[in-house]
Amino acid sequence: MGAELPLFPVQASTMAGRVDALYAFLITVSVFFGLLIAVTLVSFAIRYRRRSRDERPQPIEGSVALEVAWSAIPLGIVMVIFLWGADLFFAMARVPPAPMEVYVVGKRWMWKTQHLGGQREINELHVPVGVPVKLTMTSEDVIHSFFVPAFRMKKDVVPGRYATAWFQATRAGTYHLFCAEYCGTKHSGMIGSVTVMEPAAFQAWLAGGATGTSLAAAGEKLFQDLACITCHRSDSEGRGPRLEGVFGHPVTLASGERVVADEAYVRESIVNPTAKVVAGFQPVMPTYQGLVNEEGLMQLVAYVKSLGGAATAGPGAALASPAPAAASPAPPSRPKGQGR
Numbered sequence: 001m002g003a004e005l006p007l008f009p010v011q012a013s014t015m016a017g018r019v020d021a022l023y024a025f026l027i028t029v030s031v032f033f034g035l036l037i038a039v040t041l042v043s044f045a046i047r048y049r050r051r052s053r054d055e056r057p058q059p060i061e062g063s064v065a066l067e068v069a070w071s072a073i074p075l076g077i078v079m080v081i082f083l084w085g086a087d088l089f090f091a092m093a094r095v096p097p098a099p100m101e102v103y104v105v106g107k108r109w110m111w112k113t114q115h116l117g118g119q120r121e122i123n124e125l126h127v128p129v130g131v132p133v134k135l136t137m138t139s140e141d142v143i144h145s146f147f148v149p150a151f152r153m154k155k156d157v158v159p160g161r162y163a164t165a166w167f168q169a170t171r172a173g174t175y176h177l178f179c180a181e182y183c184g185t186k187h188s189g190m191i192g193s194v195t196v197m198e199p200a201a202f203q204a205w206l207a208g209g210a211t212g213t214s215l216a217a218a219g220e221k222l223f224q225d226l227a228c229i230t231c232h233r234s235d236s237e238g239r240g241p242r243l244e245g246v247f248g249h250p251v252t253l254a255s256g257e258r259v260v261a262d263e264a265y266v267r268e269s270i271v272n273p274t275a276k277v278v279a280g281f282q283p284v285m286p287t288y289q290g291l292v293n294e295e296g297l298m299q300l301v302a303y304v305k306s307l308g309g310a311a312t313a314g315p316g317a318a319l320a321s322p323a324p325a326a327a328s329p330a331p332p333s334r335p336k337g338q339g340r
């Protein structure tokens with residue numbers, strides 16, 4: 001629905017049709033009641049107009065049935081809208097298992113994207129068709145909003161925290177990418193494109209952009225350059241906790257609280273180390289706020305992730321692994337899409 005209407009962008013993701021269906025329902029209900037009220041208002045104004053100076057209106061008796069009807073019917077309609085909207089909201093919020101991961105940083109006035117294989121883009125994003133893509137996003141400065149109309153996907157990126165969004169493209173092509181949050185003089189120029197490719201073409205693109213350094217390897221280099229390694233040693237003799245096998249697992253803090261070591265936790269531990277100190281360790285780590293930019297932080301997160309923890313293998317992970325440029329000319333088999 002809406003696919004042929006030039007009013008709407010093409011539907012290029014698994015969510016697009018569902019979003020449009022809810023939108024169409026909202027419009028239909030609104031137009032129906034808008035017309036009903038307008039027509040009734042005008043016709044009643046004419047029909048029950050005062051016809052003479054002496055005319056006295058009849059007193060109105062209350063009607064319980066009428067009161068119940070005009071309370072229950074709207075309640076039913078808004079509950080349908082609520083449940084439908086909530087169902088769609090959760091579907092859009094829950095990332096499917098084993099997505100391909102992409103890191104996005106918004107910065108006045110550009111979008112910077114990084115793939116796990118180390119490929120980096122500016123104001124562009126290349127993804128394969130039929131594979132769920134998870135975006136881990138933040139901003140270097142002010143609030144921006146990552147908006148791809150063809151995917152019916154829009155997510156604010158806020159400085160200092162990670163936002164997660166996902167989409168699964170359903171047709172190859174090039175689609176608009178906008179910043180949908182006013183962010184300064186060149187907000188309107190903070191635009192780009194998302195290119196959806198057939199998996200084989202995407203694999204070739206990945207190989208072409210391969211730098212030989214995966215995101216995790218770039219993070220490992222930063223980890224050494226910043227001397228993180230002097231405290232976070234793998235032999236558990238360091239002043240900081242070991243990072244092997246931590247990612248995705250619960251961590252017990254000095255406060256006794258348990259938190260899951262996810263992307264946001266790792267990021268916070270780098271820029272604000274005393275916020276959540278691991279049990280058994282002293283709050284001696286200095287902050288790295290300002291020493292590493294958001295892209296660097298994402299590389300460090302990718303490195304910590306690569307040290308093990310939650311399984312990341314899947315069709316997406318395989319696609320995003322550093323493509324050996326010359327070693328394997330044969331493109332890998334087409335990955336199975338995650339069915340709806």
Ligand code: CUA
Binds near residue numbers: 143144145182184190
């Ligand atoms: Cu970034 Cu508007």
